Structure formats: structure tokens, C-alpha cells
Amino acid sequence: MKVEQIYTGCLAEAAYYIESDGEAAIIDPLRETKPYLDKLREEGAELKYIFETHFHADFVSGHIDLAKKTGATIVYGPKAETAFDKHMATDGEEIKLGKLTIKVLHTPGHTPESTTFLLIDEKGKEHSIFTGDTLFIGDVGRPDLAQKTGEVTTEDLAGWLFDSLREKIMTLPDEVIVYPGHGAGSACGKNMSDETWDTLGNQKKTNYALRADMTKEEFIKELTAGLMPPPQYFAANAKMNKAGYASFDQVLETGAVALDPASFEEVVEQHEALVLDTRSEAAFRESHIPNSIFIGIDGNFAPWVGALIGDLQQPIVFLAEAGREEEVVTRLARVGYDNTLGFLNGGIDAWKAAGKETDSVEAITAVEYAKRLAEGEVPTTLDVRKPTEFLSQHVTTARNFPLDYINKNMNRLERNETYYLHCLGGYRSLITASILKARGFHNLVDIIGGWRAIEASEAPVTDYACPSTLSQDTIDEAINAVA
Missing domain, CATH: 3.60.15.10 (Ribonuclease Z/Hydroxyacylglutathione hydrolase-like)
Incomplete structure (x- = not known):
């Protein structure tokens, strides 16, 4: 056996x-x-x-x-x-x-x-x-x-x-x-x-x-x-499992197609394709295609794709580290995103060599963030962790703005205001920054290392209790406030 x-x-x-x-x-x-x-x-x-x-x-x-x-x-x-x-x-x-x-x-x-x-x-x-x-x-x-x-x-x-x-x-x-x-x-x-x-x-x-x-x-x-x-x-995936779906081999064949910058741009325009950047946080932060969305392949990639891209039939083109293109298509298909139309051959370097425009995300260290707070600057901080994470401990002046509900809550933000963003380690805050930038919010500052780095700095925090000791009413109230 x-x-x-x-x-x-x-x-x-x-x-x-x-x-x-x-x-x-x-x-x-x-x-x-x-x-x-x-x-x-x-x-x-x-x-x-x-x-x-x-x-x-x-x-x-x-x-x-x-x-x-x-x-x-x-x-x-x-x-x-x-x-x-x-x-x-x-x-x-x-x-x-x-x-x-x-x-x-x-x-x-x-x-x-x-x-x-x-x-x-x-x-x-x-x-x-x-x-x-x-x-x-x-x-x-x-x-x-x-x-x-x-x-x-x-x-x-x-x-x-x-x-x-x-x-x-x-x-x-x-x-x-x-x-x-x-x-x-x-x-x-x-x-x-x-x-x-x-x-x-x-x-x-x-x-x-x-x-x-x-x-x-x-x-x-x-x-x-x-x-x-x-x-x-979730509901769409359950339906596919019950009713059937396209062959994965066909999805892989049509999705792992190398596109030069001109073809890549043409596909985006013709199909209104979403540009998904799956590279590392540091690479995206430094240089990326304007209006592209970051969801790094080395994080909880597929669940965040599923949570944030509302239409499983959304045409997608993507950037990936060399050699990982089929992995991206595979992991998209695992959660039902079968309409992948290719990747940028040569990545961001090829894009730049073709004279195309790039964008970046402003970022600071947690130490610099703590310094600004200590000097009396009180930036509007968006803590994009889940409500239970936020309740357990957070920066005193921060607002809970969970990435899970960003599409519902974006109307609560002002485009001319500057927002400092953090999550637990930096992955979710950069996803948040990319989505906000694609929607016209450009005054954003990502805090490198997230809450782990903030906690190690001298930033003033509010210390409650571990999530298991929070009352259910408190948790439910926090969830309802953002959901």
C-alpha cells in the first residue's frame, strides 16, 4: 500500500x-x-x-x-x-x-x-x-x-x-x-x-x-x-468543477505565447487585456508598465488573482521572470482564469528598449516612516491587512483598508491625498498600490517590509490582544465596517 x-x-x-x-x-x-x-x-x-x-x-x-x-x-x-x-x-x-x-x-x-x-x-x-x-x-x-x-x-x-x-x-x-x-x-x-x-x-x-x-x-x-x-x-470555480471546462493543454498553448513589446501593446488595446506583473516586489516597485497590476508569483498568487480580478473571462497578458511563464499560466488556470493571451518576451528590459513608458512606486523604510511620525508628521496610513490583523495591533493613526475589499471601498479615498500603505510583510500593500495607481491614485508611499518592519522600528502603535482573545462582536463589527 x-x-x-x-x-x-x-x-x-x-x-x-x-x-x-x-x-x-x-x-x-x-x-x-x-x-x-x-x-x-x-x-x-x-x-x-x-x-x-x-x-x-x-x-x-x-x-x-x-x-x-x-x-x-x-x-x-x-x-x-x-x-x-x-x-x-x-x-x-x-x-x-x-x-x-x-x-x-x-x-x-x-x-x-x-x-x-x-x-x-x-x-x-x-x-x-x-x-x-x-x-x-x-x-x-x-x-x-x-x-x-x-x-x-x-x-x-x-x-x-x-x-x-x-x-x-x-x-x-x-x-x-x-x-x-x-x-x-x-x-x-x-x-x-x-x-x-x-x-x-x-x-x-x-x-x-x-x-x-x-x-x-x-x-x-x-x-x-x-x-x-x-x-x-469561489462560486465560479465550483460551477466549473460541476459543469466542465476547457482543456488545460489548450489553455497552456494559447497562454504561454511570447509577445514582443509592439505585439504585447496591440493585444492589450485590441482585447482590453489586463496587464498582470508577476515579478518580485522590488522589481515592480522600481519599474513597471503603467496601469499594470502587481500580484507576485512568489506570494499567494492564485488566491489574490481570484479575489481581485472579478471576471474569470478577463483577457490577461503578463510579465514574468524568465523561465516561469508556463508556471504563471498554470497557476492562473488553477483558479479558472483561462483567457491568458501571452507574456512580454524579454520583460521590462525589452519594454524599455522599445522606448515605452514606465512607472514606479515611491517607497520608504519603516525606520523613515517612524521618524516622520516622531517629528509630528501624521500621514494618512492605510493598513491593508485583514480586520482581525488590524485589531490585534496597528499604528495608532492608521485606517484599516483591507485589500480583500479594495474594489468596494475605493470610493472612500481622495485622489489628491497622500496615502502611506503597509500590510504584514509588503506583498499586499504593493498589490494595493498597483491597483490604486491604475485607478488614478498616484500620491502613494509604500512602507517596505510592512508591519513586521514597523513593529521593529519606533513607530507608535496601539496594542490590543491576539485575535483569539478579541470578542466576536468586536470582530464582526470590524468586518462589517469594511466589507
């Missing part, structure tokens, strides 16, 4: 490879099929099943392409109606894989069709559960992503999840290994651990949602409190 977790950090997503006697299964694959096909060839195994724990909202799964290329059967649990062929398993159904058995446990709550797959080894022992977004390490899935025009409420789903956990999962032996669909950093939960697997027994001791003395009413209240609105692309 072989069980391998395939973890993708930029999406905090875990897929799984299971093999026995030359037969393999993959659980919750990402969009690109090559890594899985390569793995199958290396192991000399035949892919028999592709298990999907639910209709993913935070990424586009590779189930359809993978099934077409291998002939494997796509398996969902109950209530998973799709536009493509699949096997919709029944609750309690047992599926054979070599000498192994995979038992279907319908665990609705995160979504109505959410299913946990229980792996039973060659000796008949319950070995591990693949929980998708039902149970995370330290958390459980949010229950607000699958509502249908009022037919099912968030509270209904939370109640179903309570029952699923206690009737289907917590009854399993403590030594069973929990393999979740996500780790820390995913927007599918509120308080996930950095760990990517654990034993069920340890989760019963440490996961707040599995407390033995917890009532259903307490569970629903705790689970639904303080939920940030889901990113806008």
Missing part, C-alpha cells in the same frame, strides 16, 4: 495518491494533469479512480482532463449532480482498489455533497480518512459556500456538519489518520493549523469543533461567527 500527500503551498491544497497492486487512485487533483501522469508512469500503475470530496470552490480540479487521458472513473459522493460522466457513490458504498477498500462516508455540511473517503488497508483495518473540506487540522470547513437561493442556509449547513462529524467521523478509531484537503492559508476555513495531517484522536483533543461536550447550538454559533465573505471567484 502506498499513500502519498501531494501538497501545493500556493493554494494550501492537498491532493492524494493511493496505490495497491498496480491500481491507483487520486483524490482531489489540481488542474494540470502532467504531475499525476508522470507519477503513474514512474510507479507503473494504472489510474482506476479519481475521487472528488466535493465541488471545490477555491480551485479548478483536474478530474475531467485526467479521466479523459487515463480512462479512470470519476467518483463523487451522494447529491453530486454533474454535466459529465461519473460514478455517484452511495453512502456506505465500498470501492475496491487492489487489496484496499475505500468506503464512502457522506458528510454534508461544508457543501451538501461533501464526502469523506475512508481507506481500509489489506488487513481490514481502518487506516485513514480523506476529509476534503469537512475536517481540517485544527478546524472544519466553512458552511457558507453552497447556499442555493435561500433553500439551504448557512445555519442549516453548519448543523449538518455537526451531525456528520459526530456520526460519521468521530466514531472512527483514534489512530485513524486525518488527511484534509487544505492547510493553513486556505480561505475554506477560519483557523487551520500549519500541520497537514494528524491522528483523529489528537484532533478530538485539540480541535475546537470536535469538543465532546459541545452542543449543536454552540457549534453553529462558533462556526458561523466572524466569517469573512468568501472570495468572489
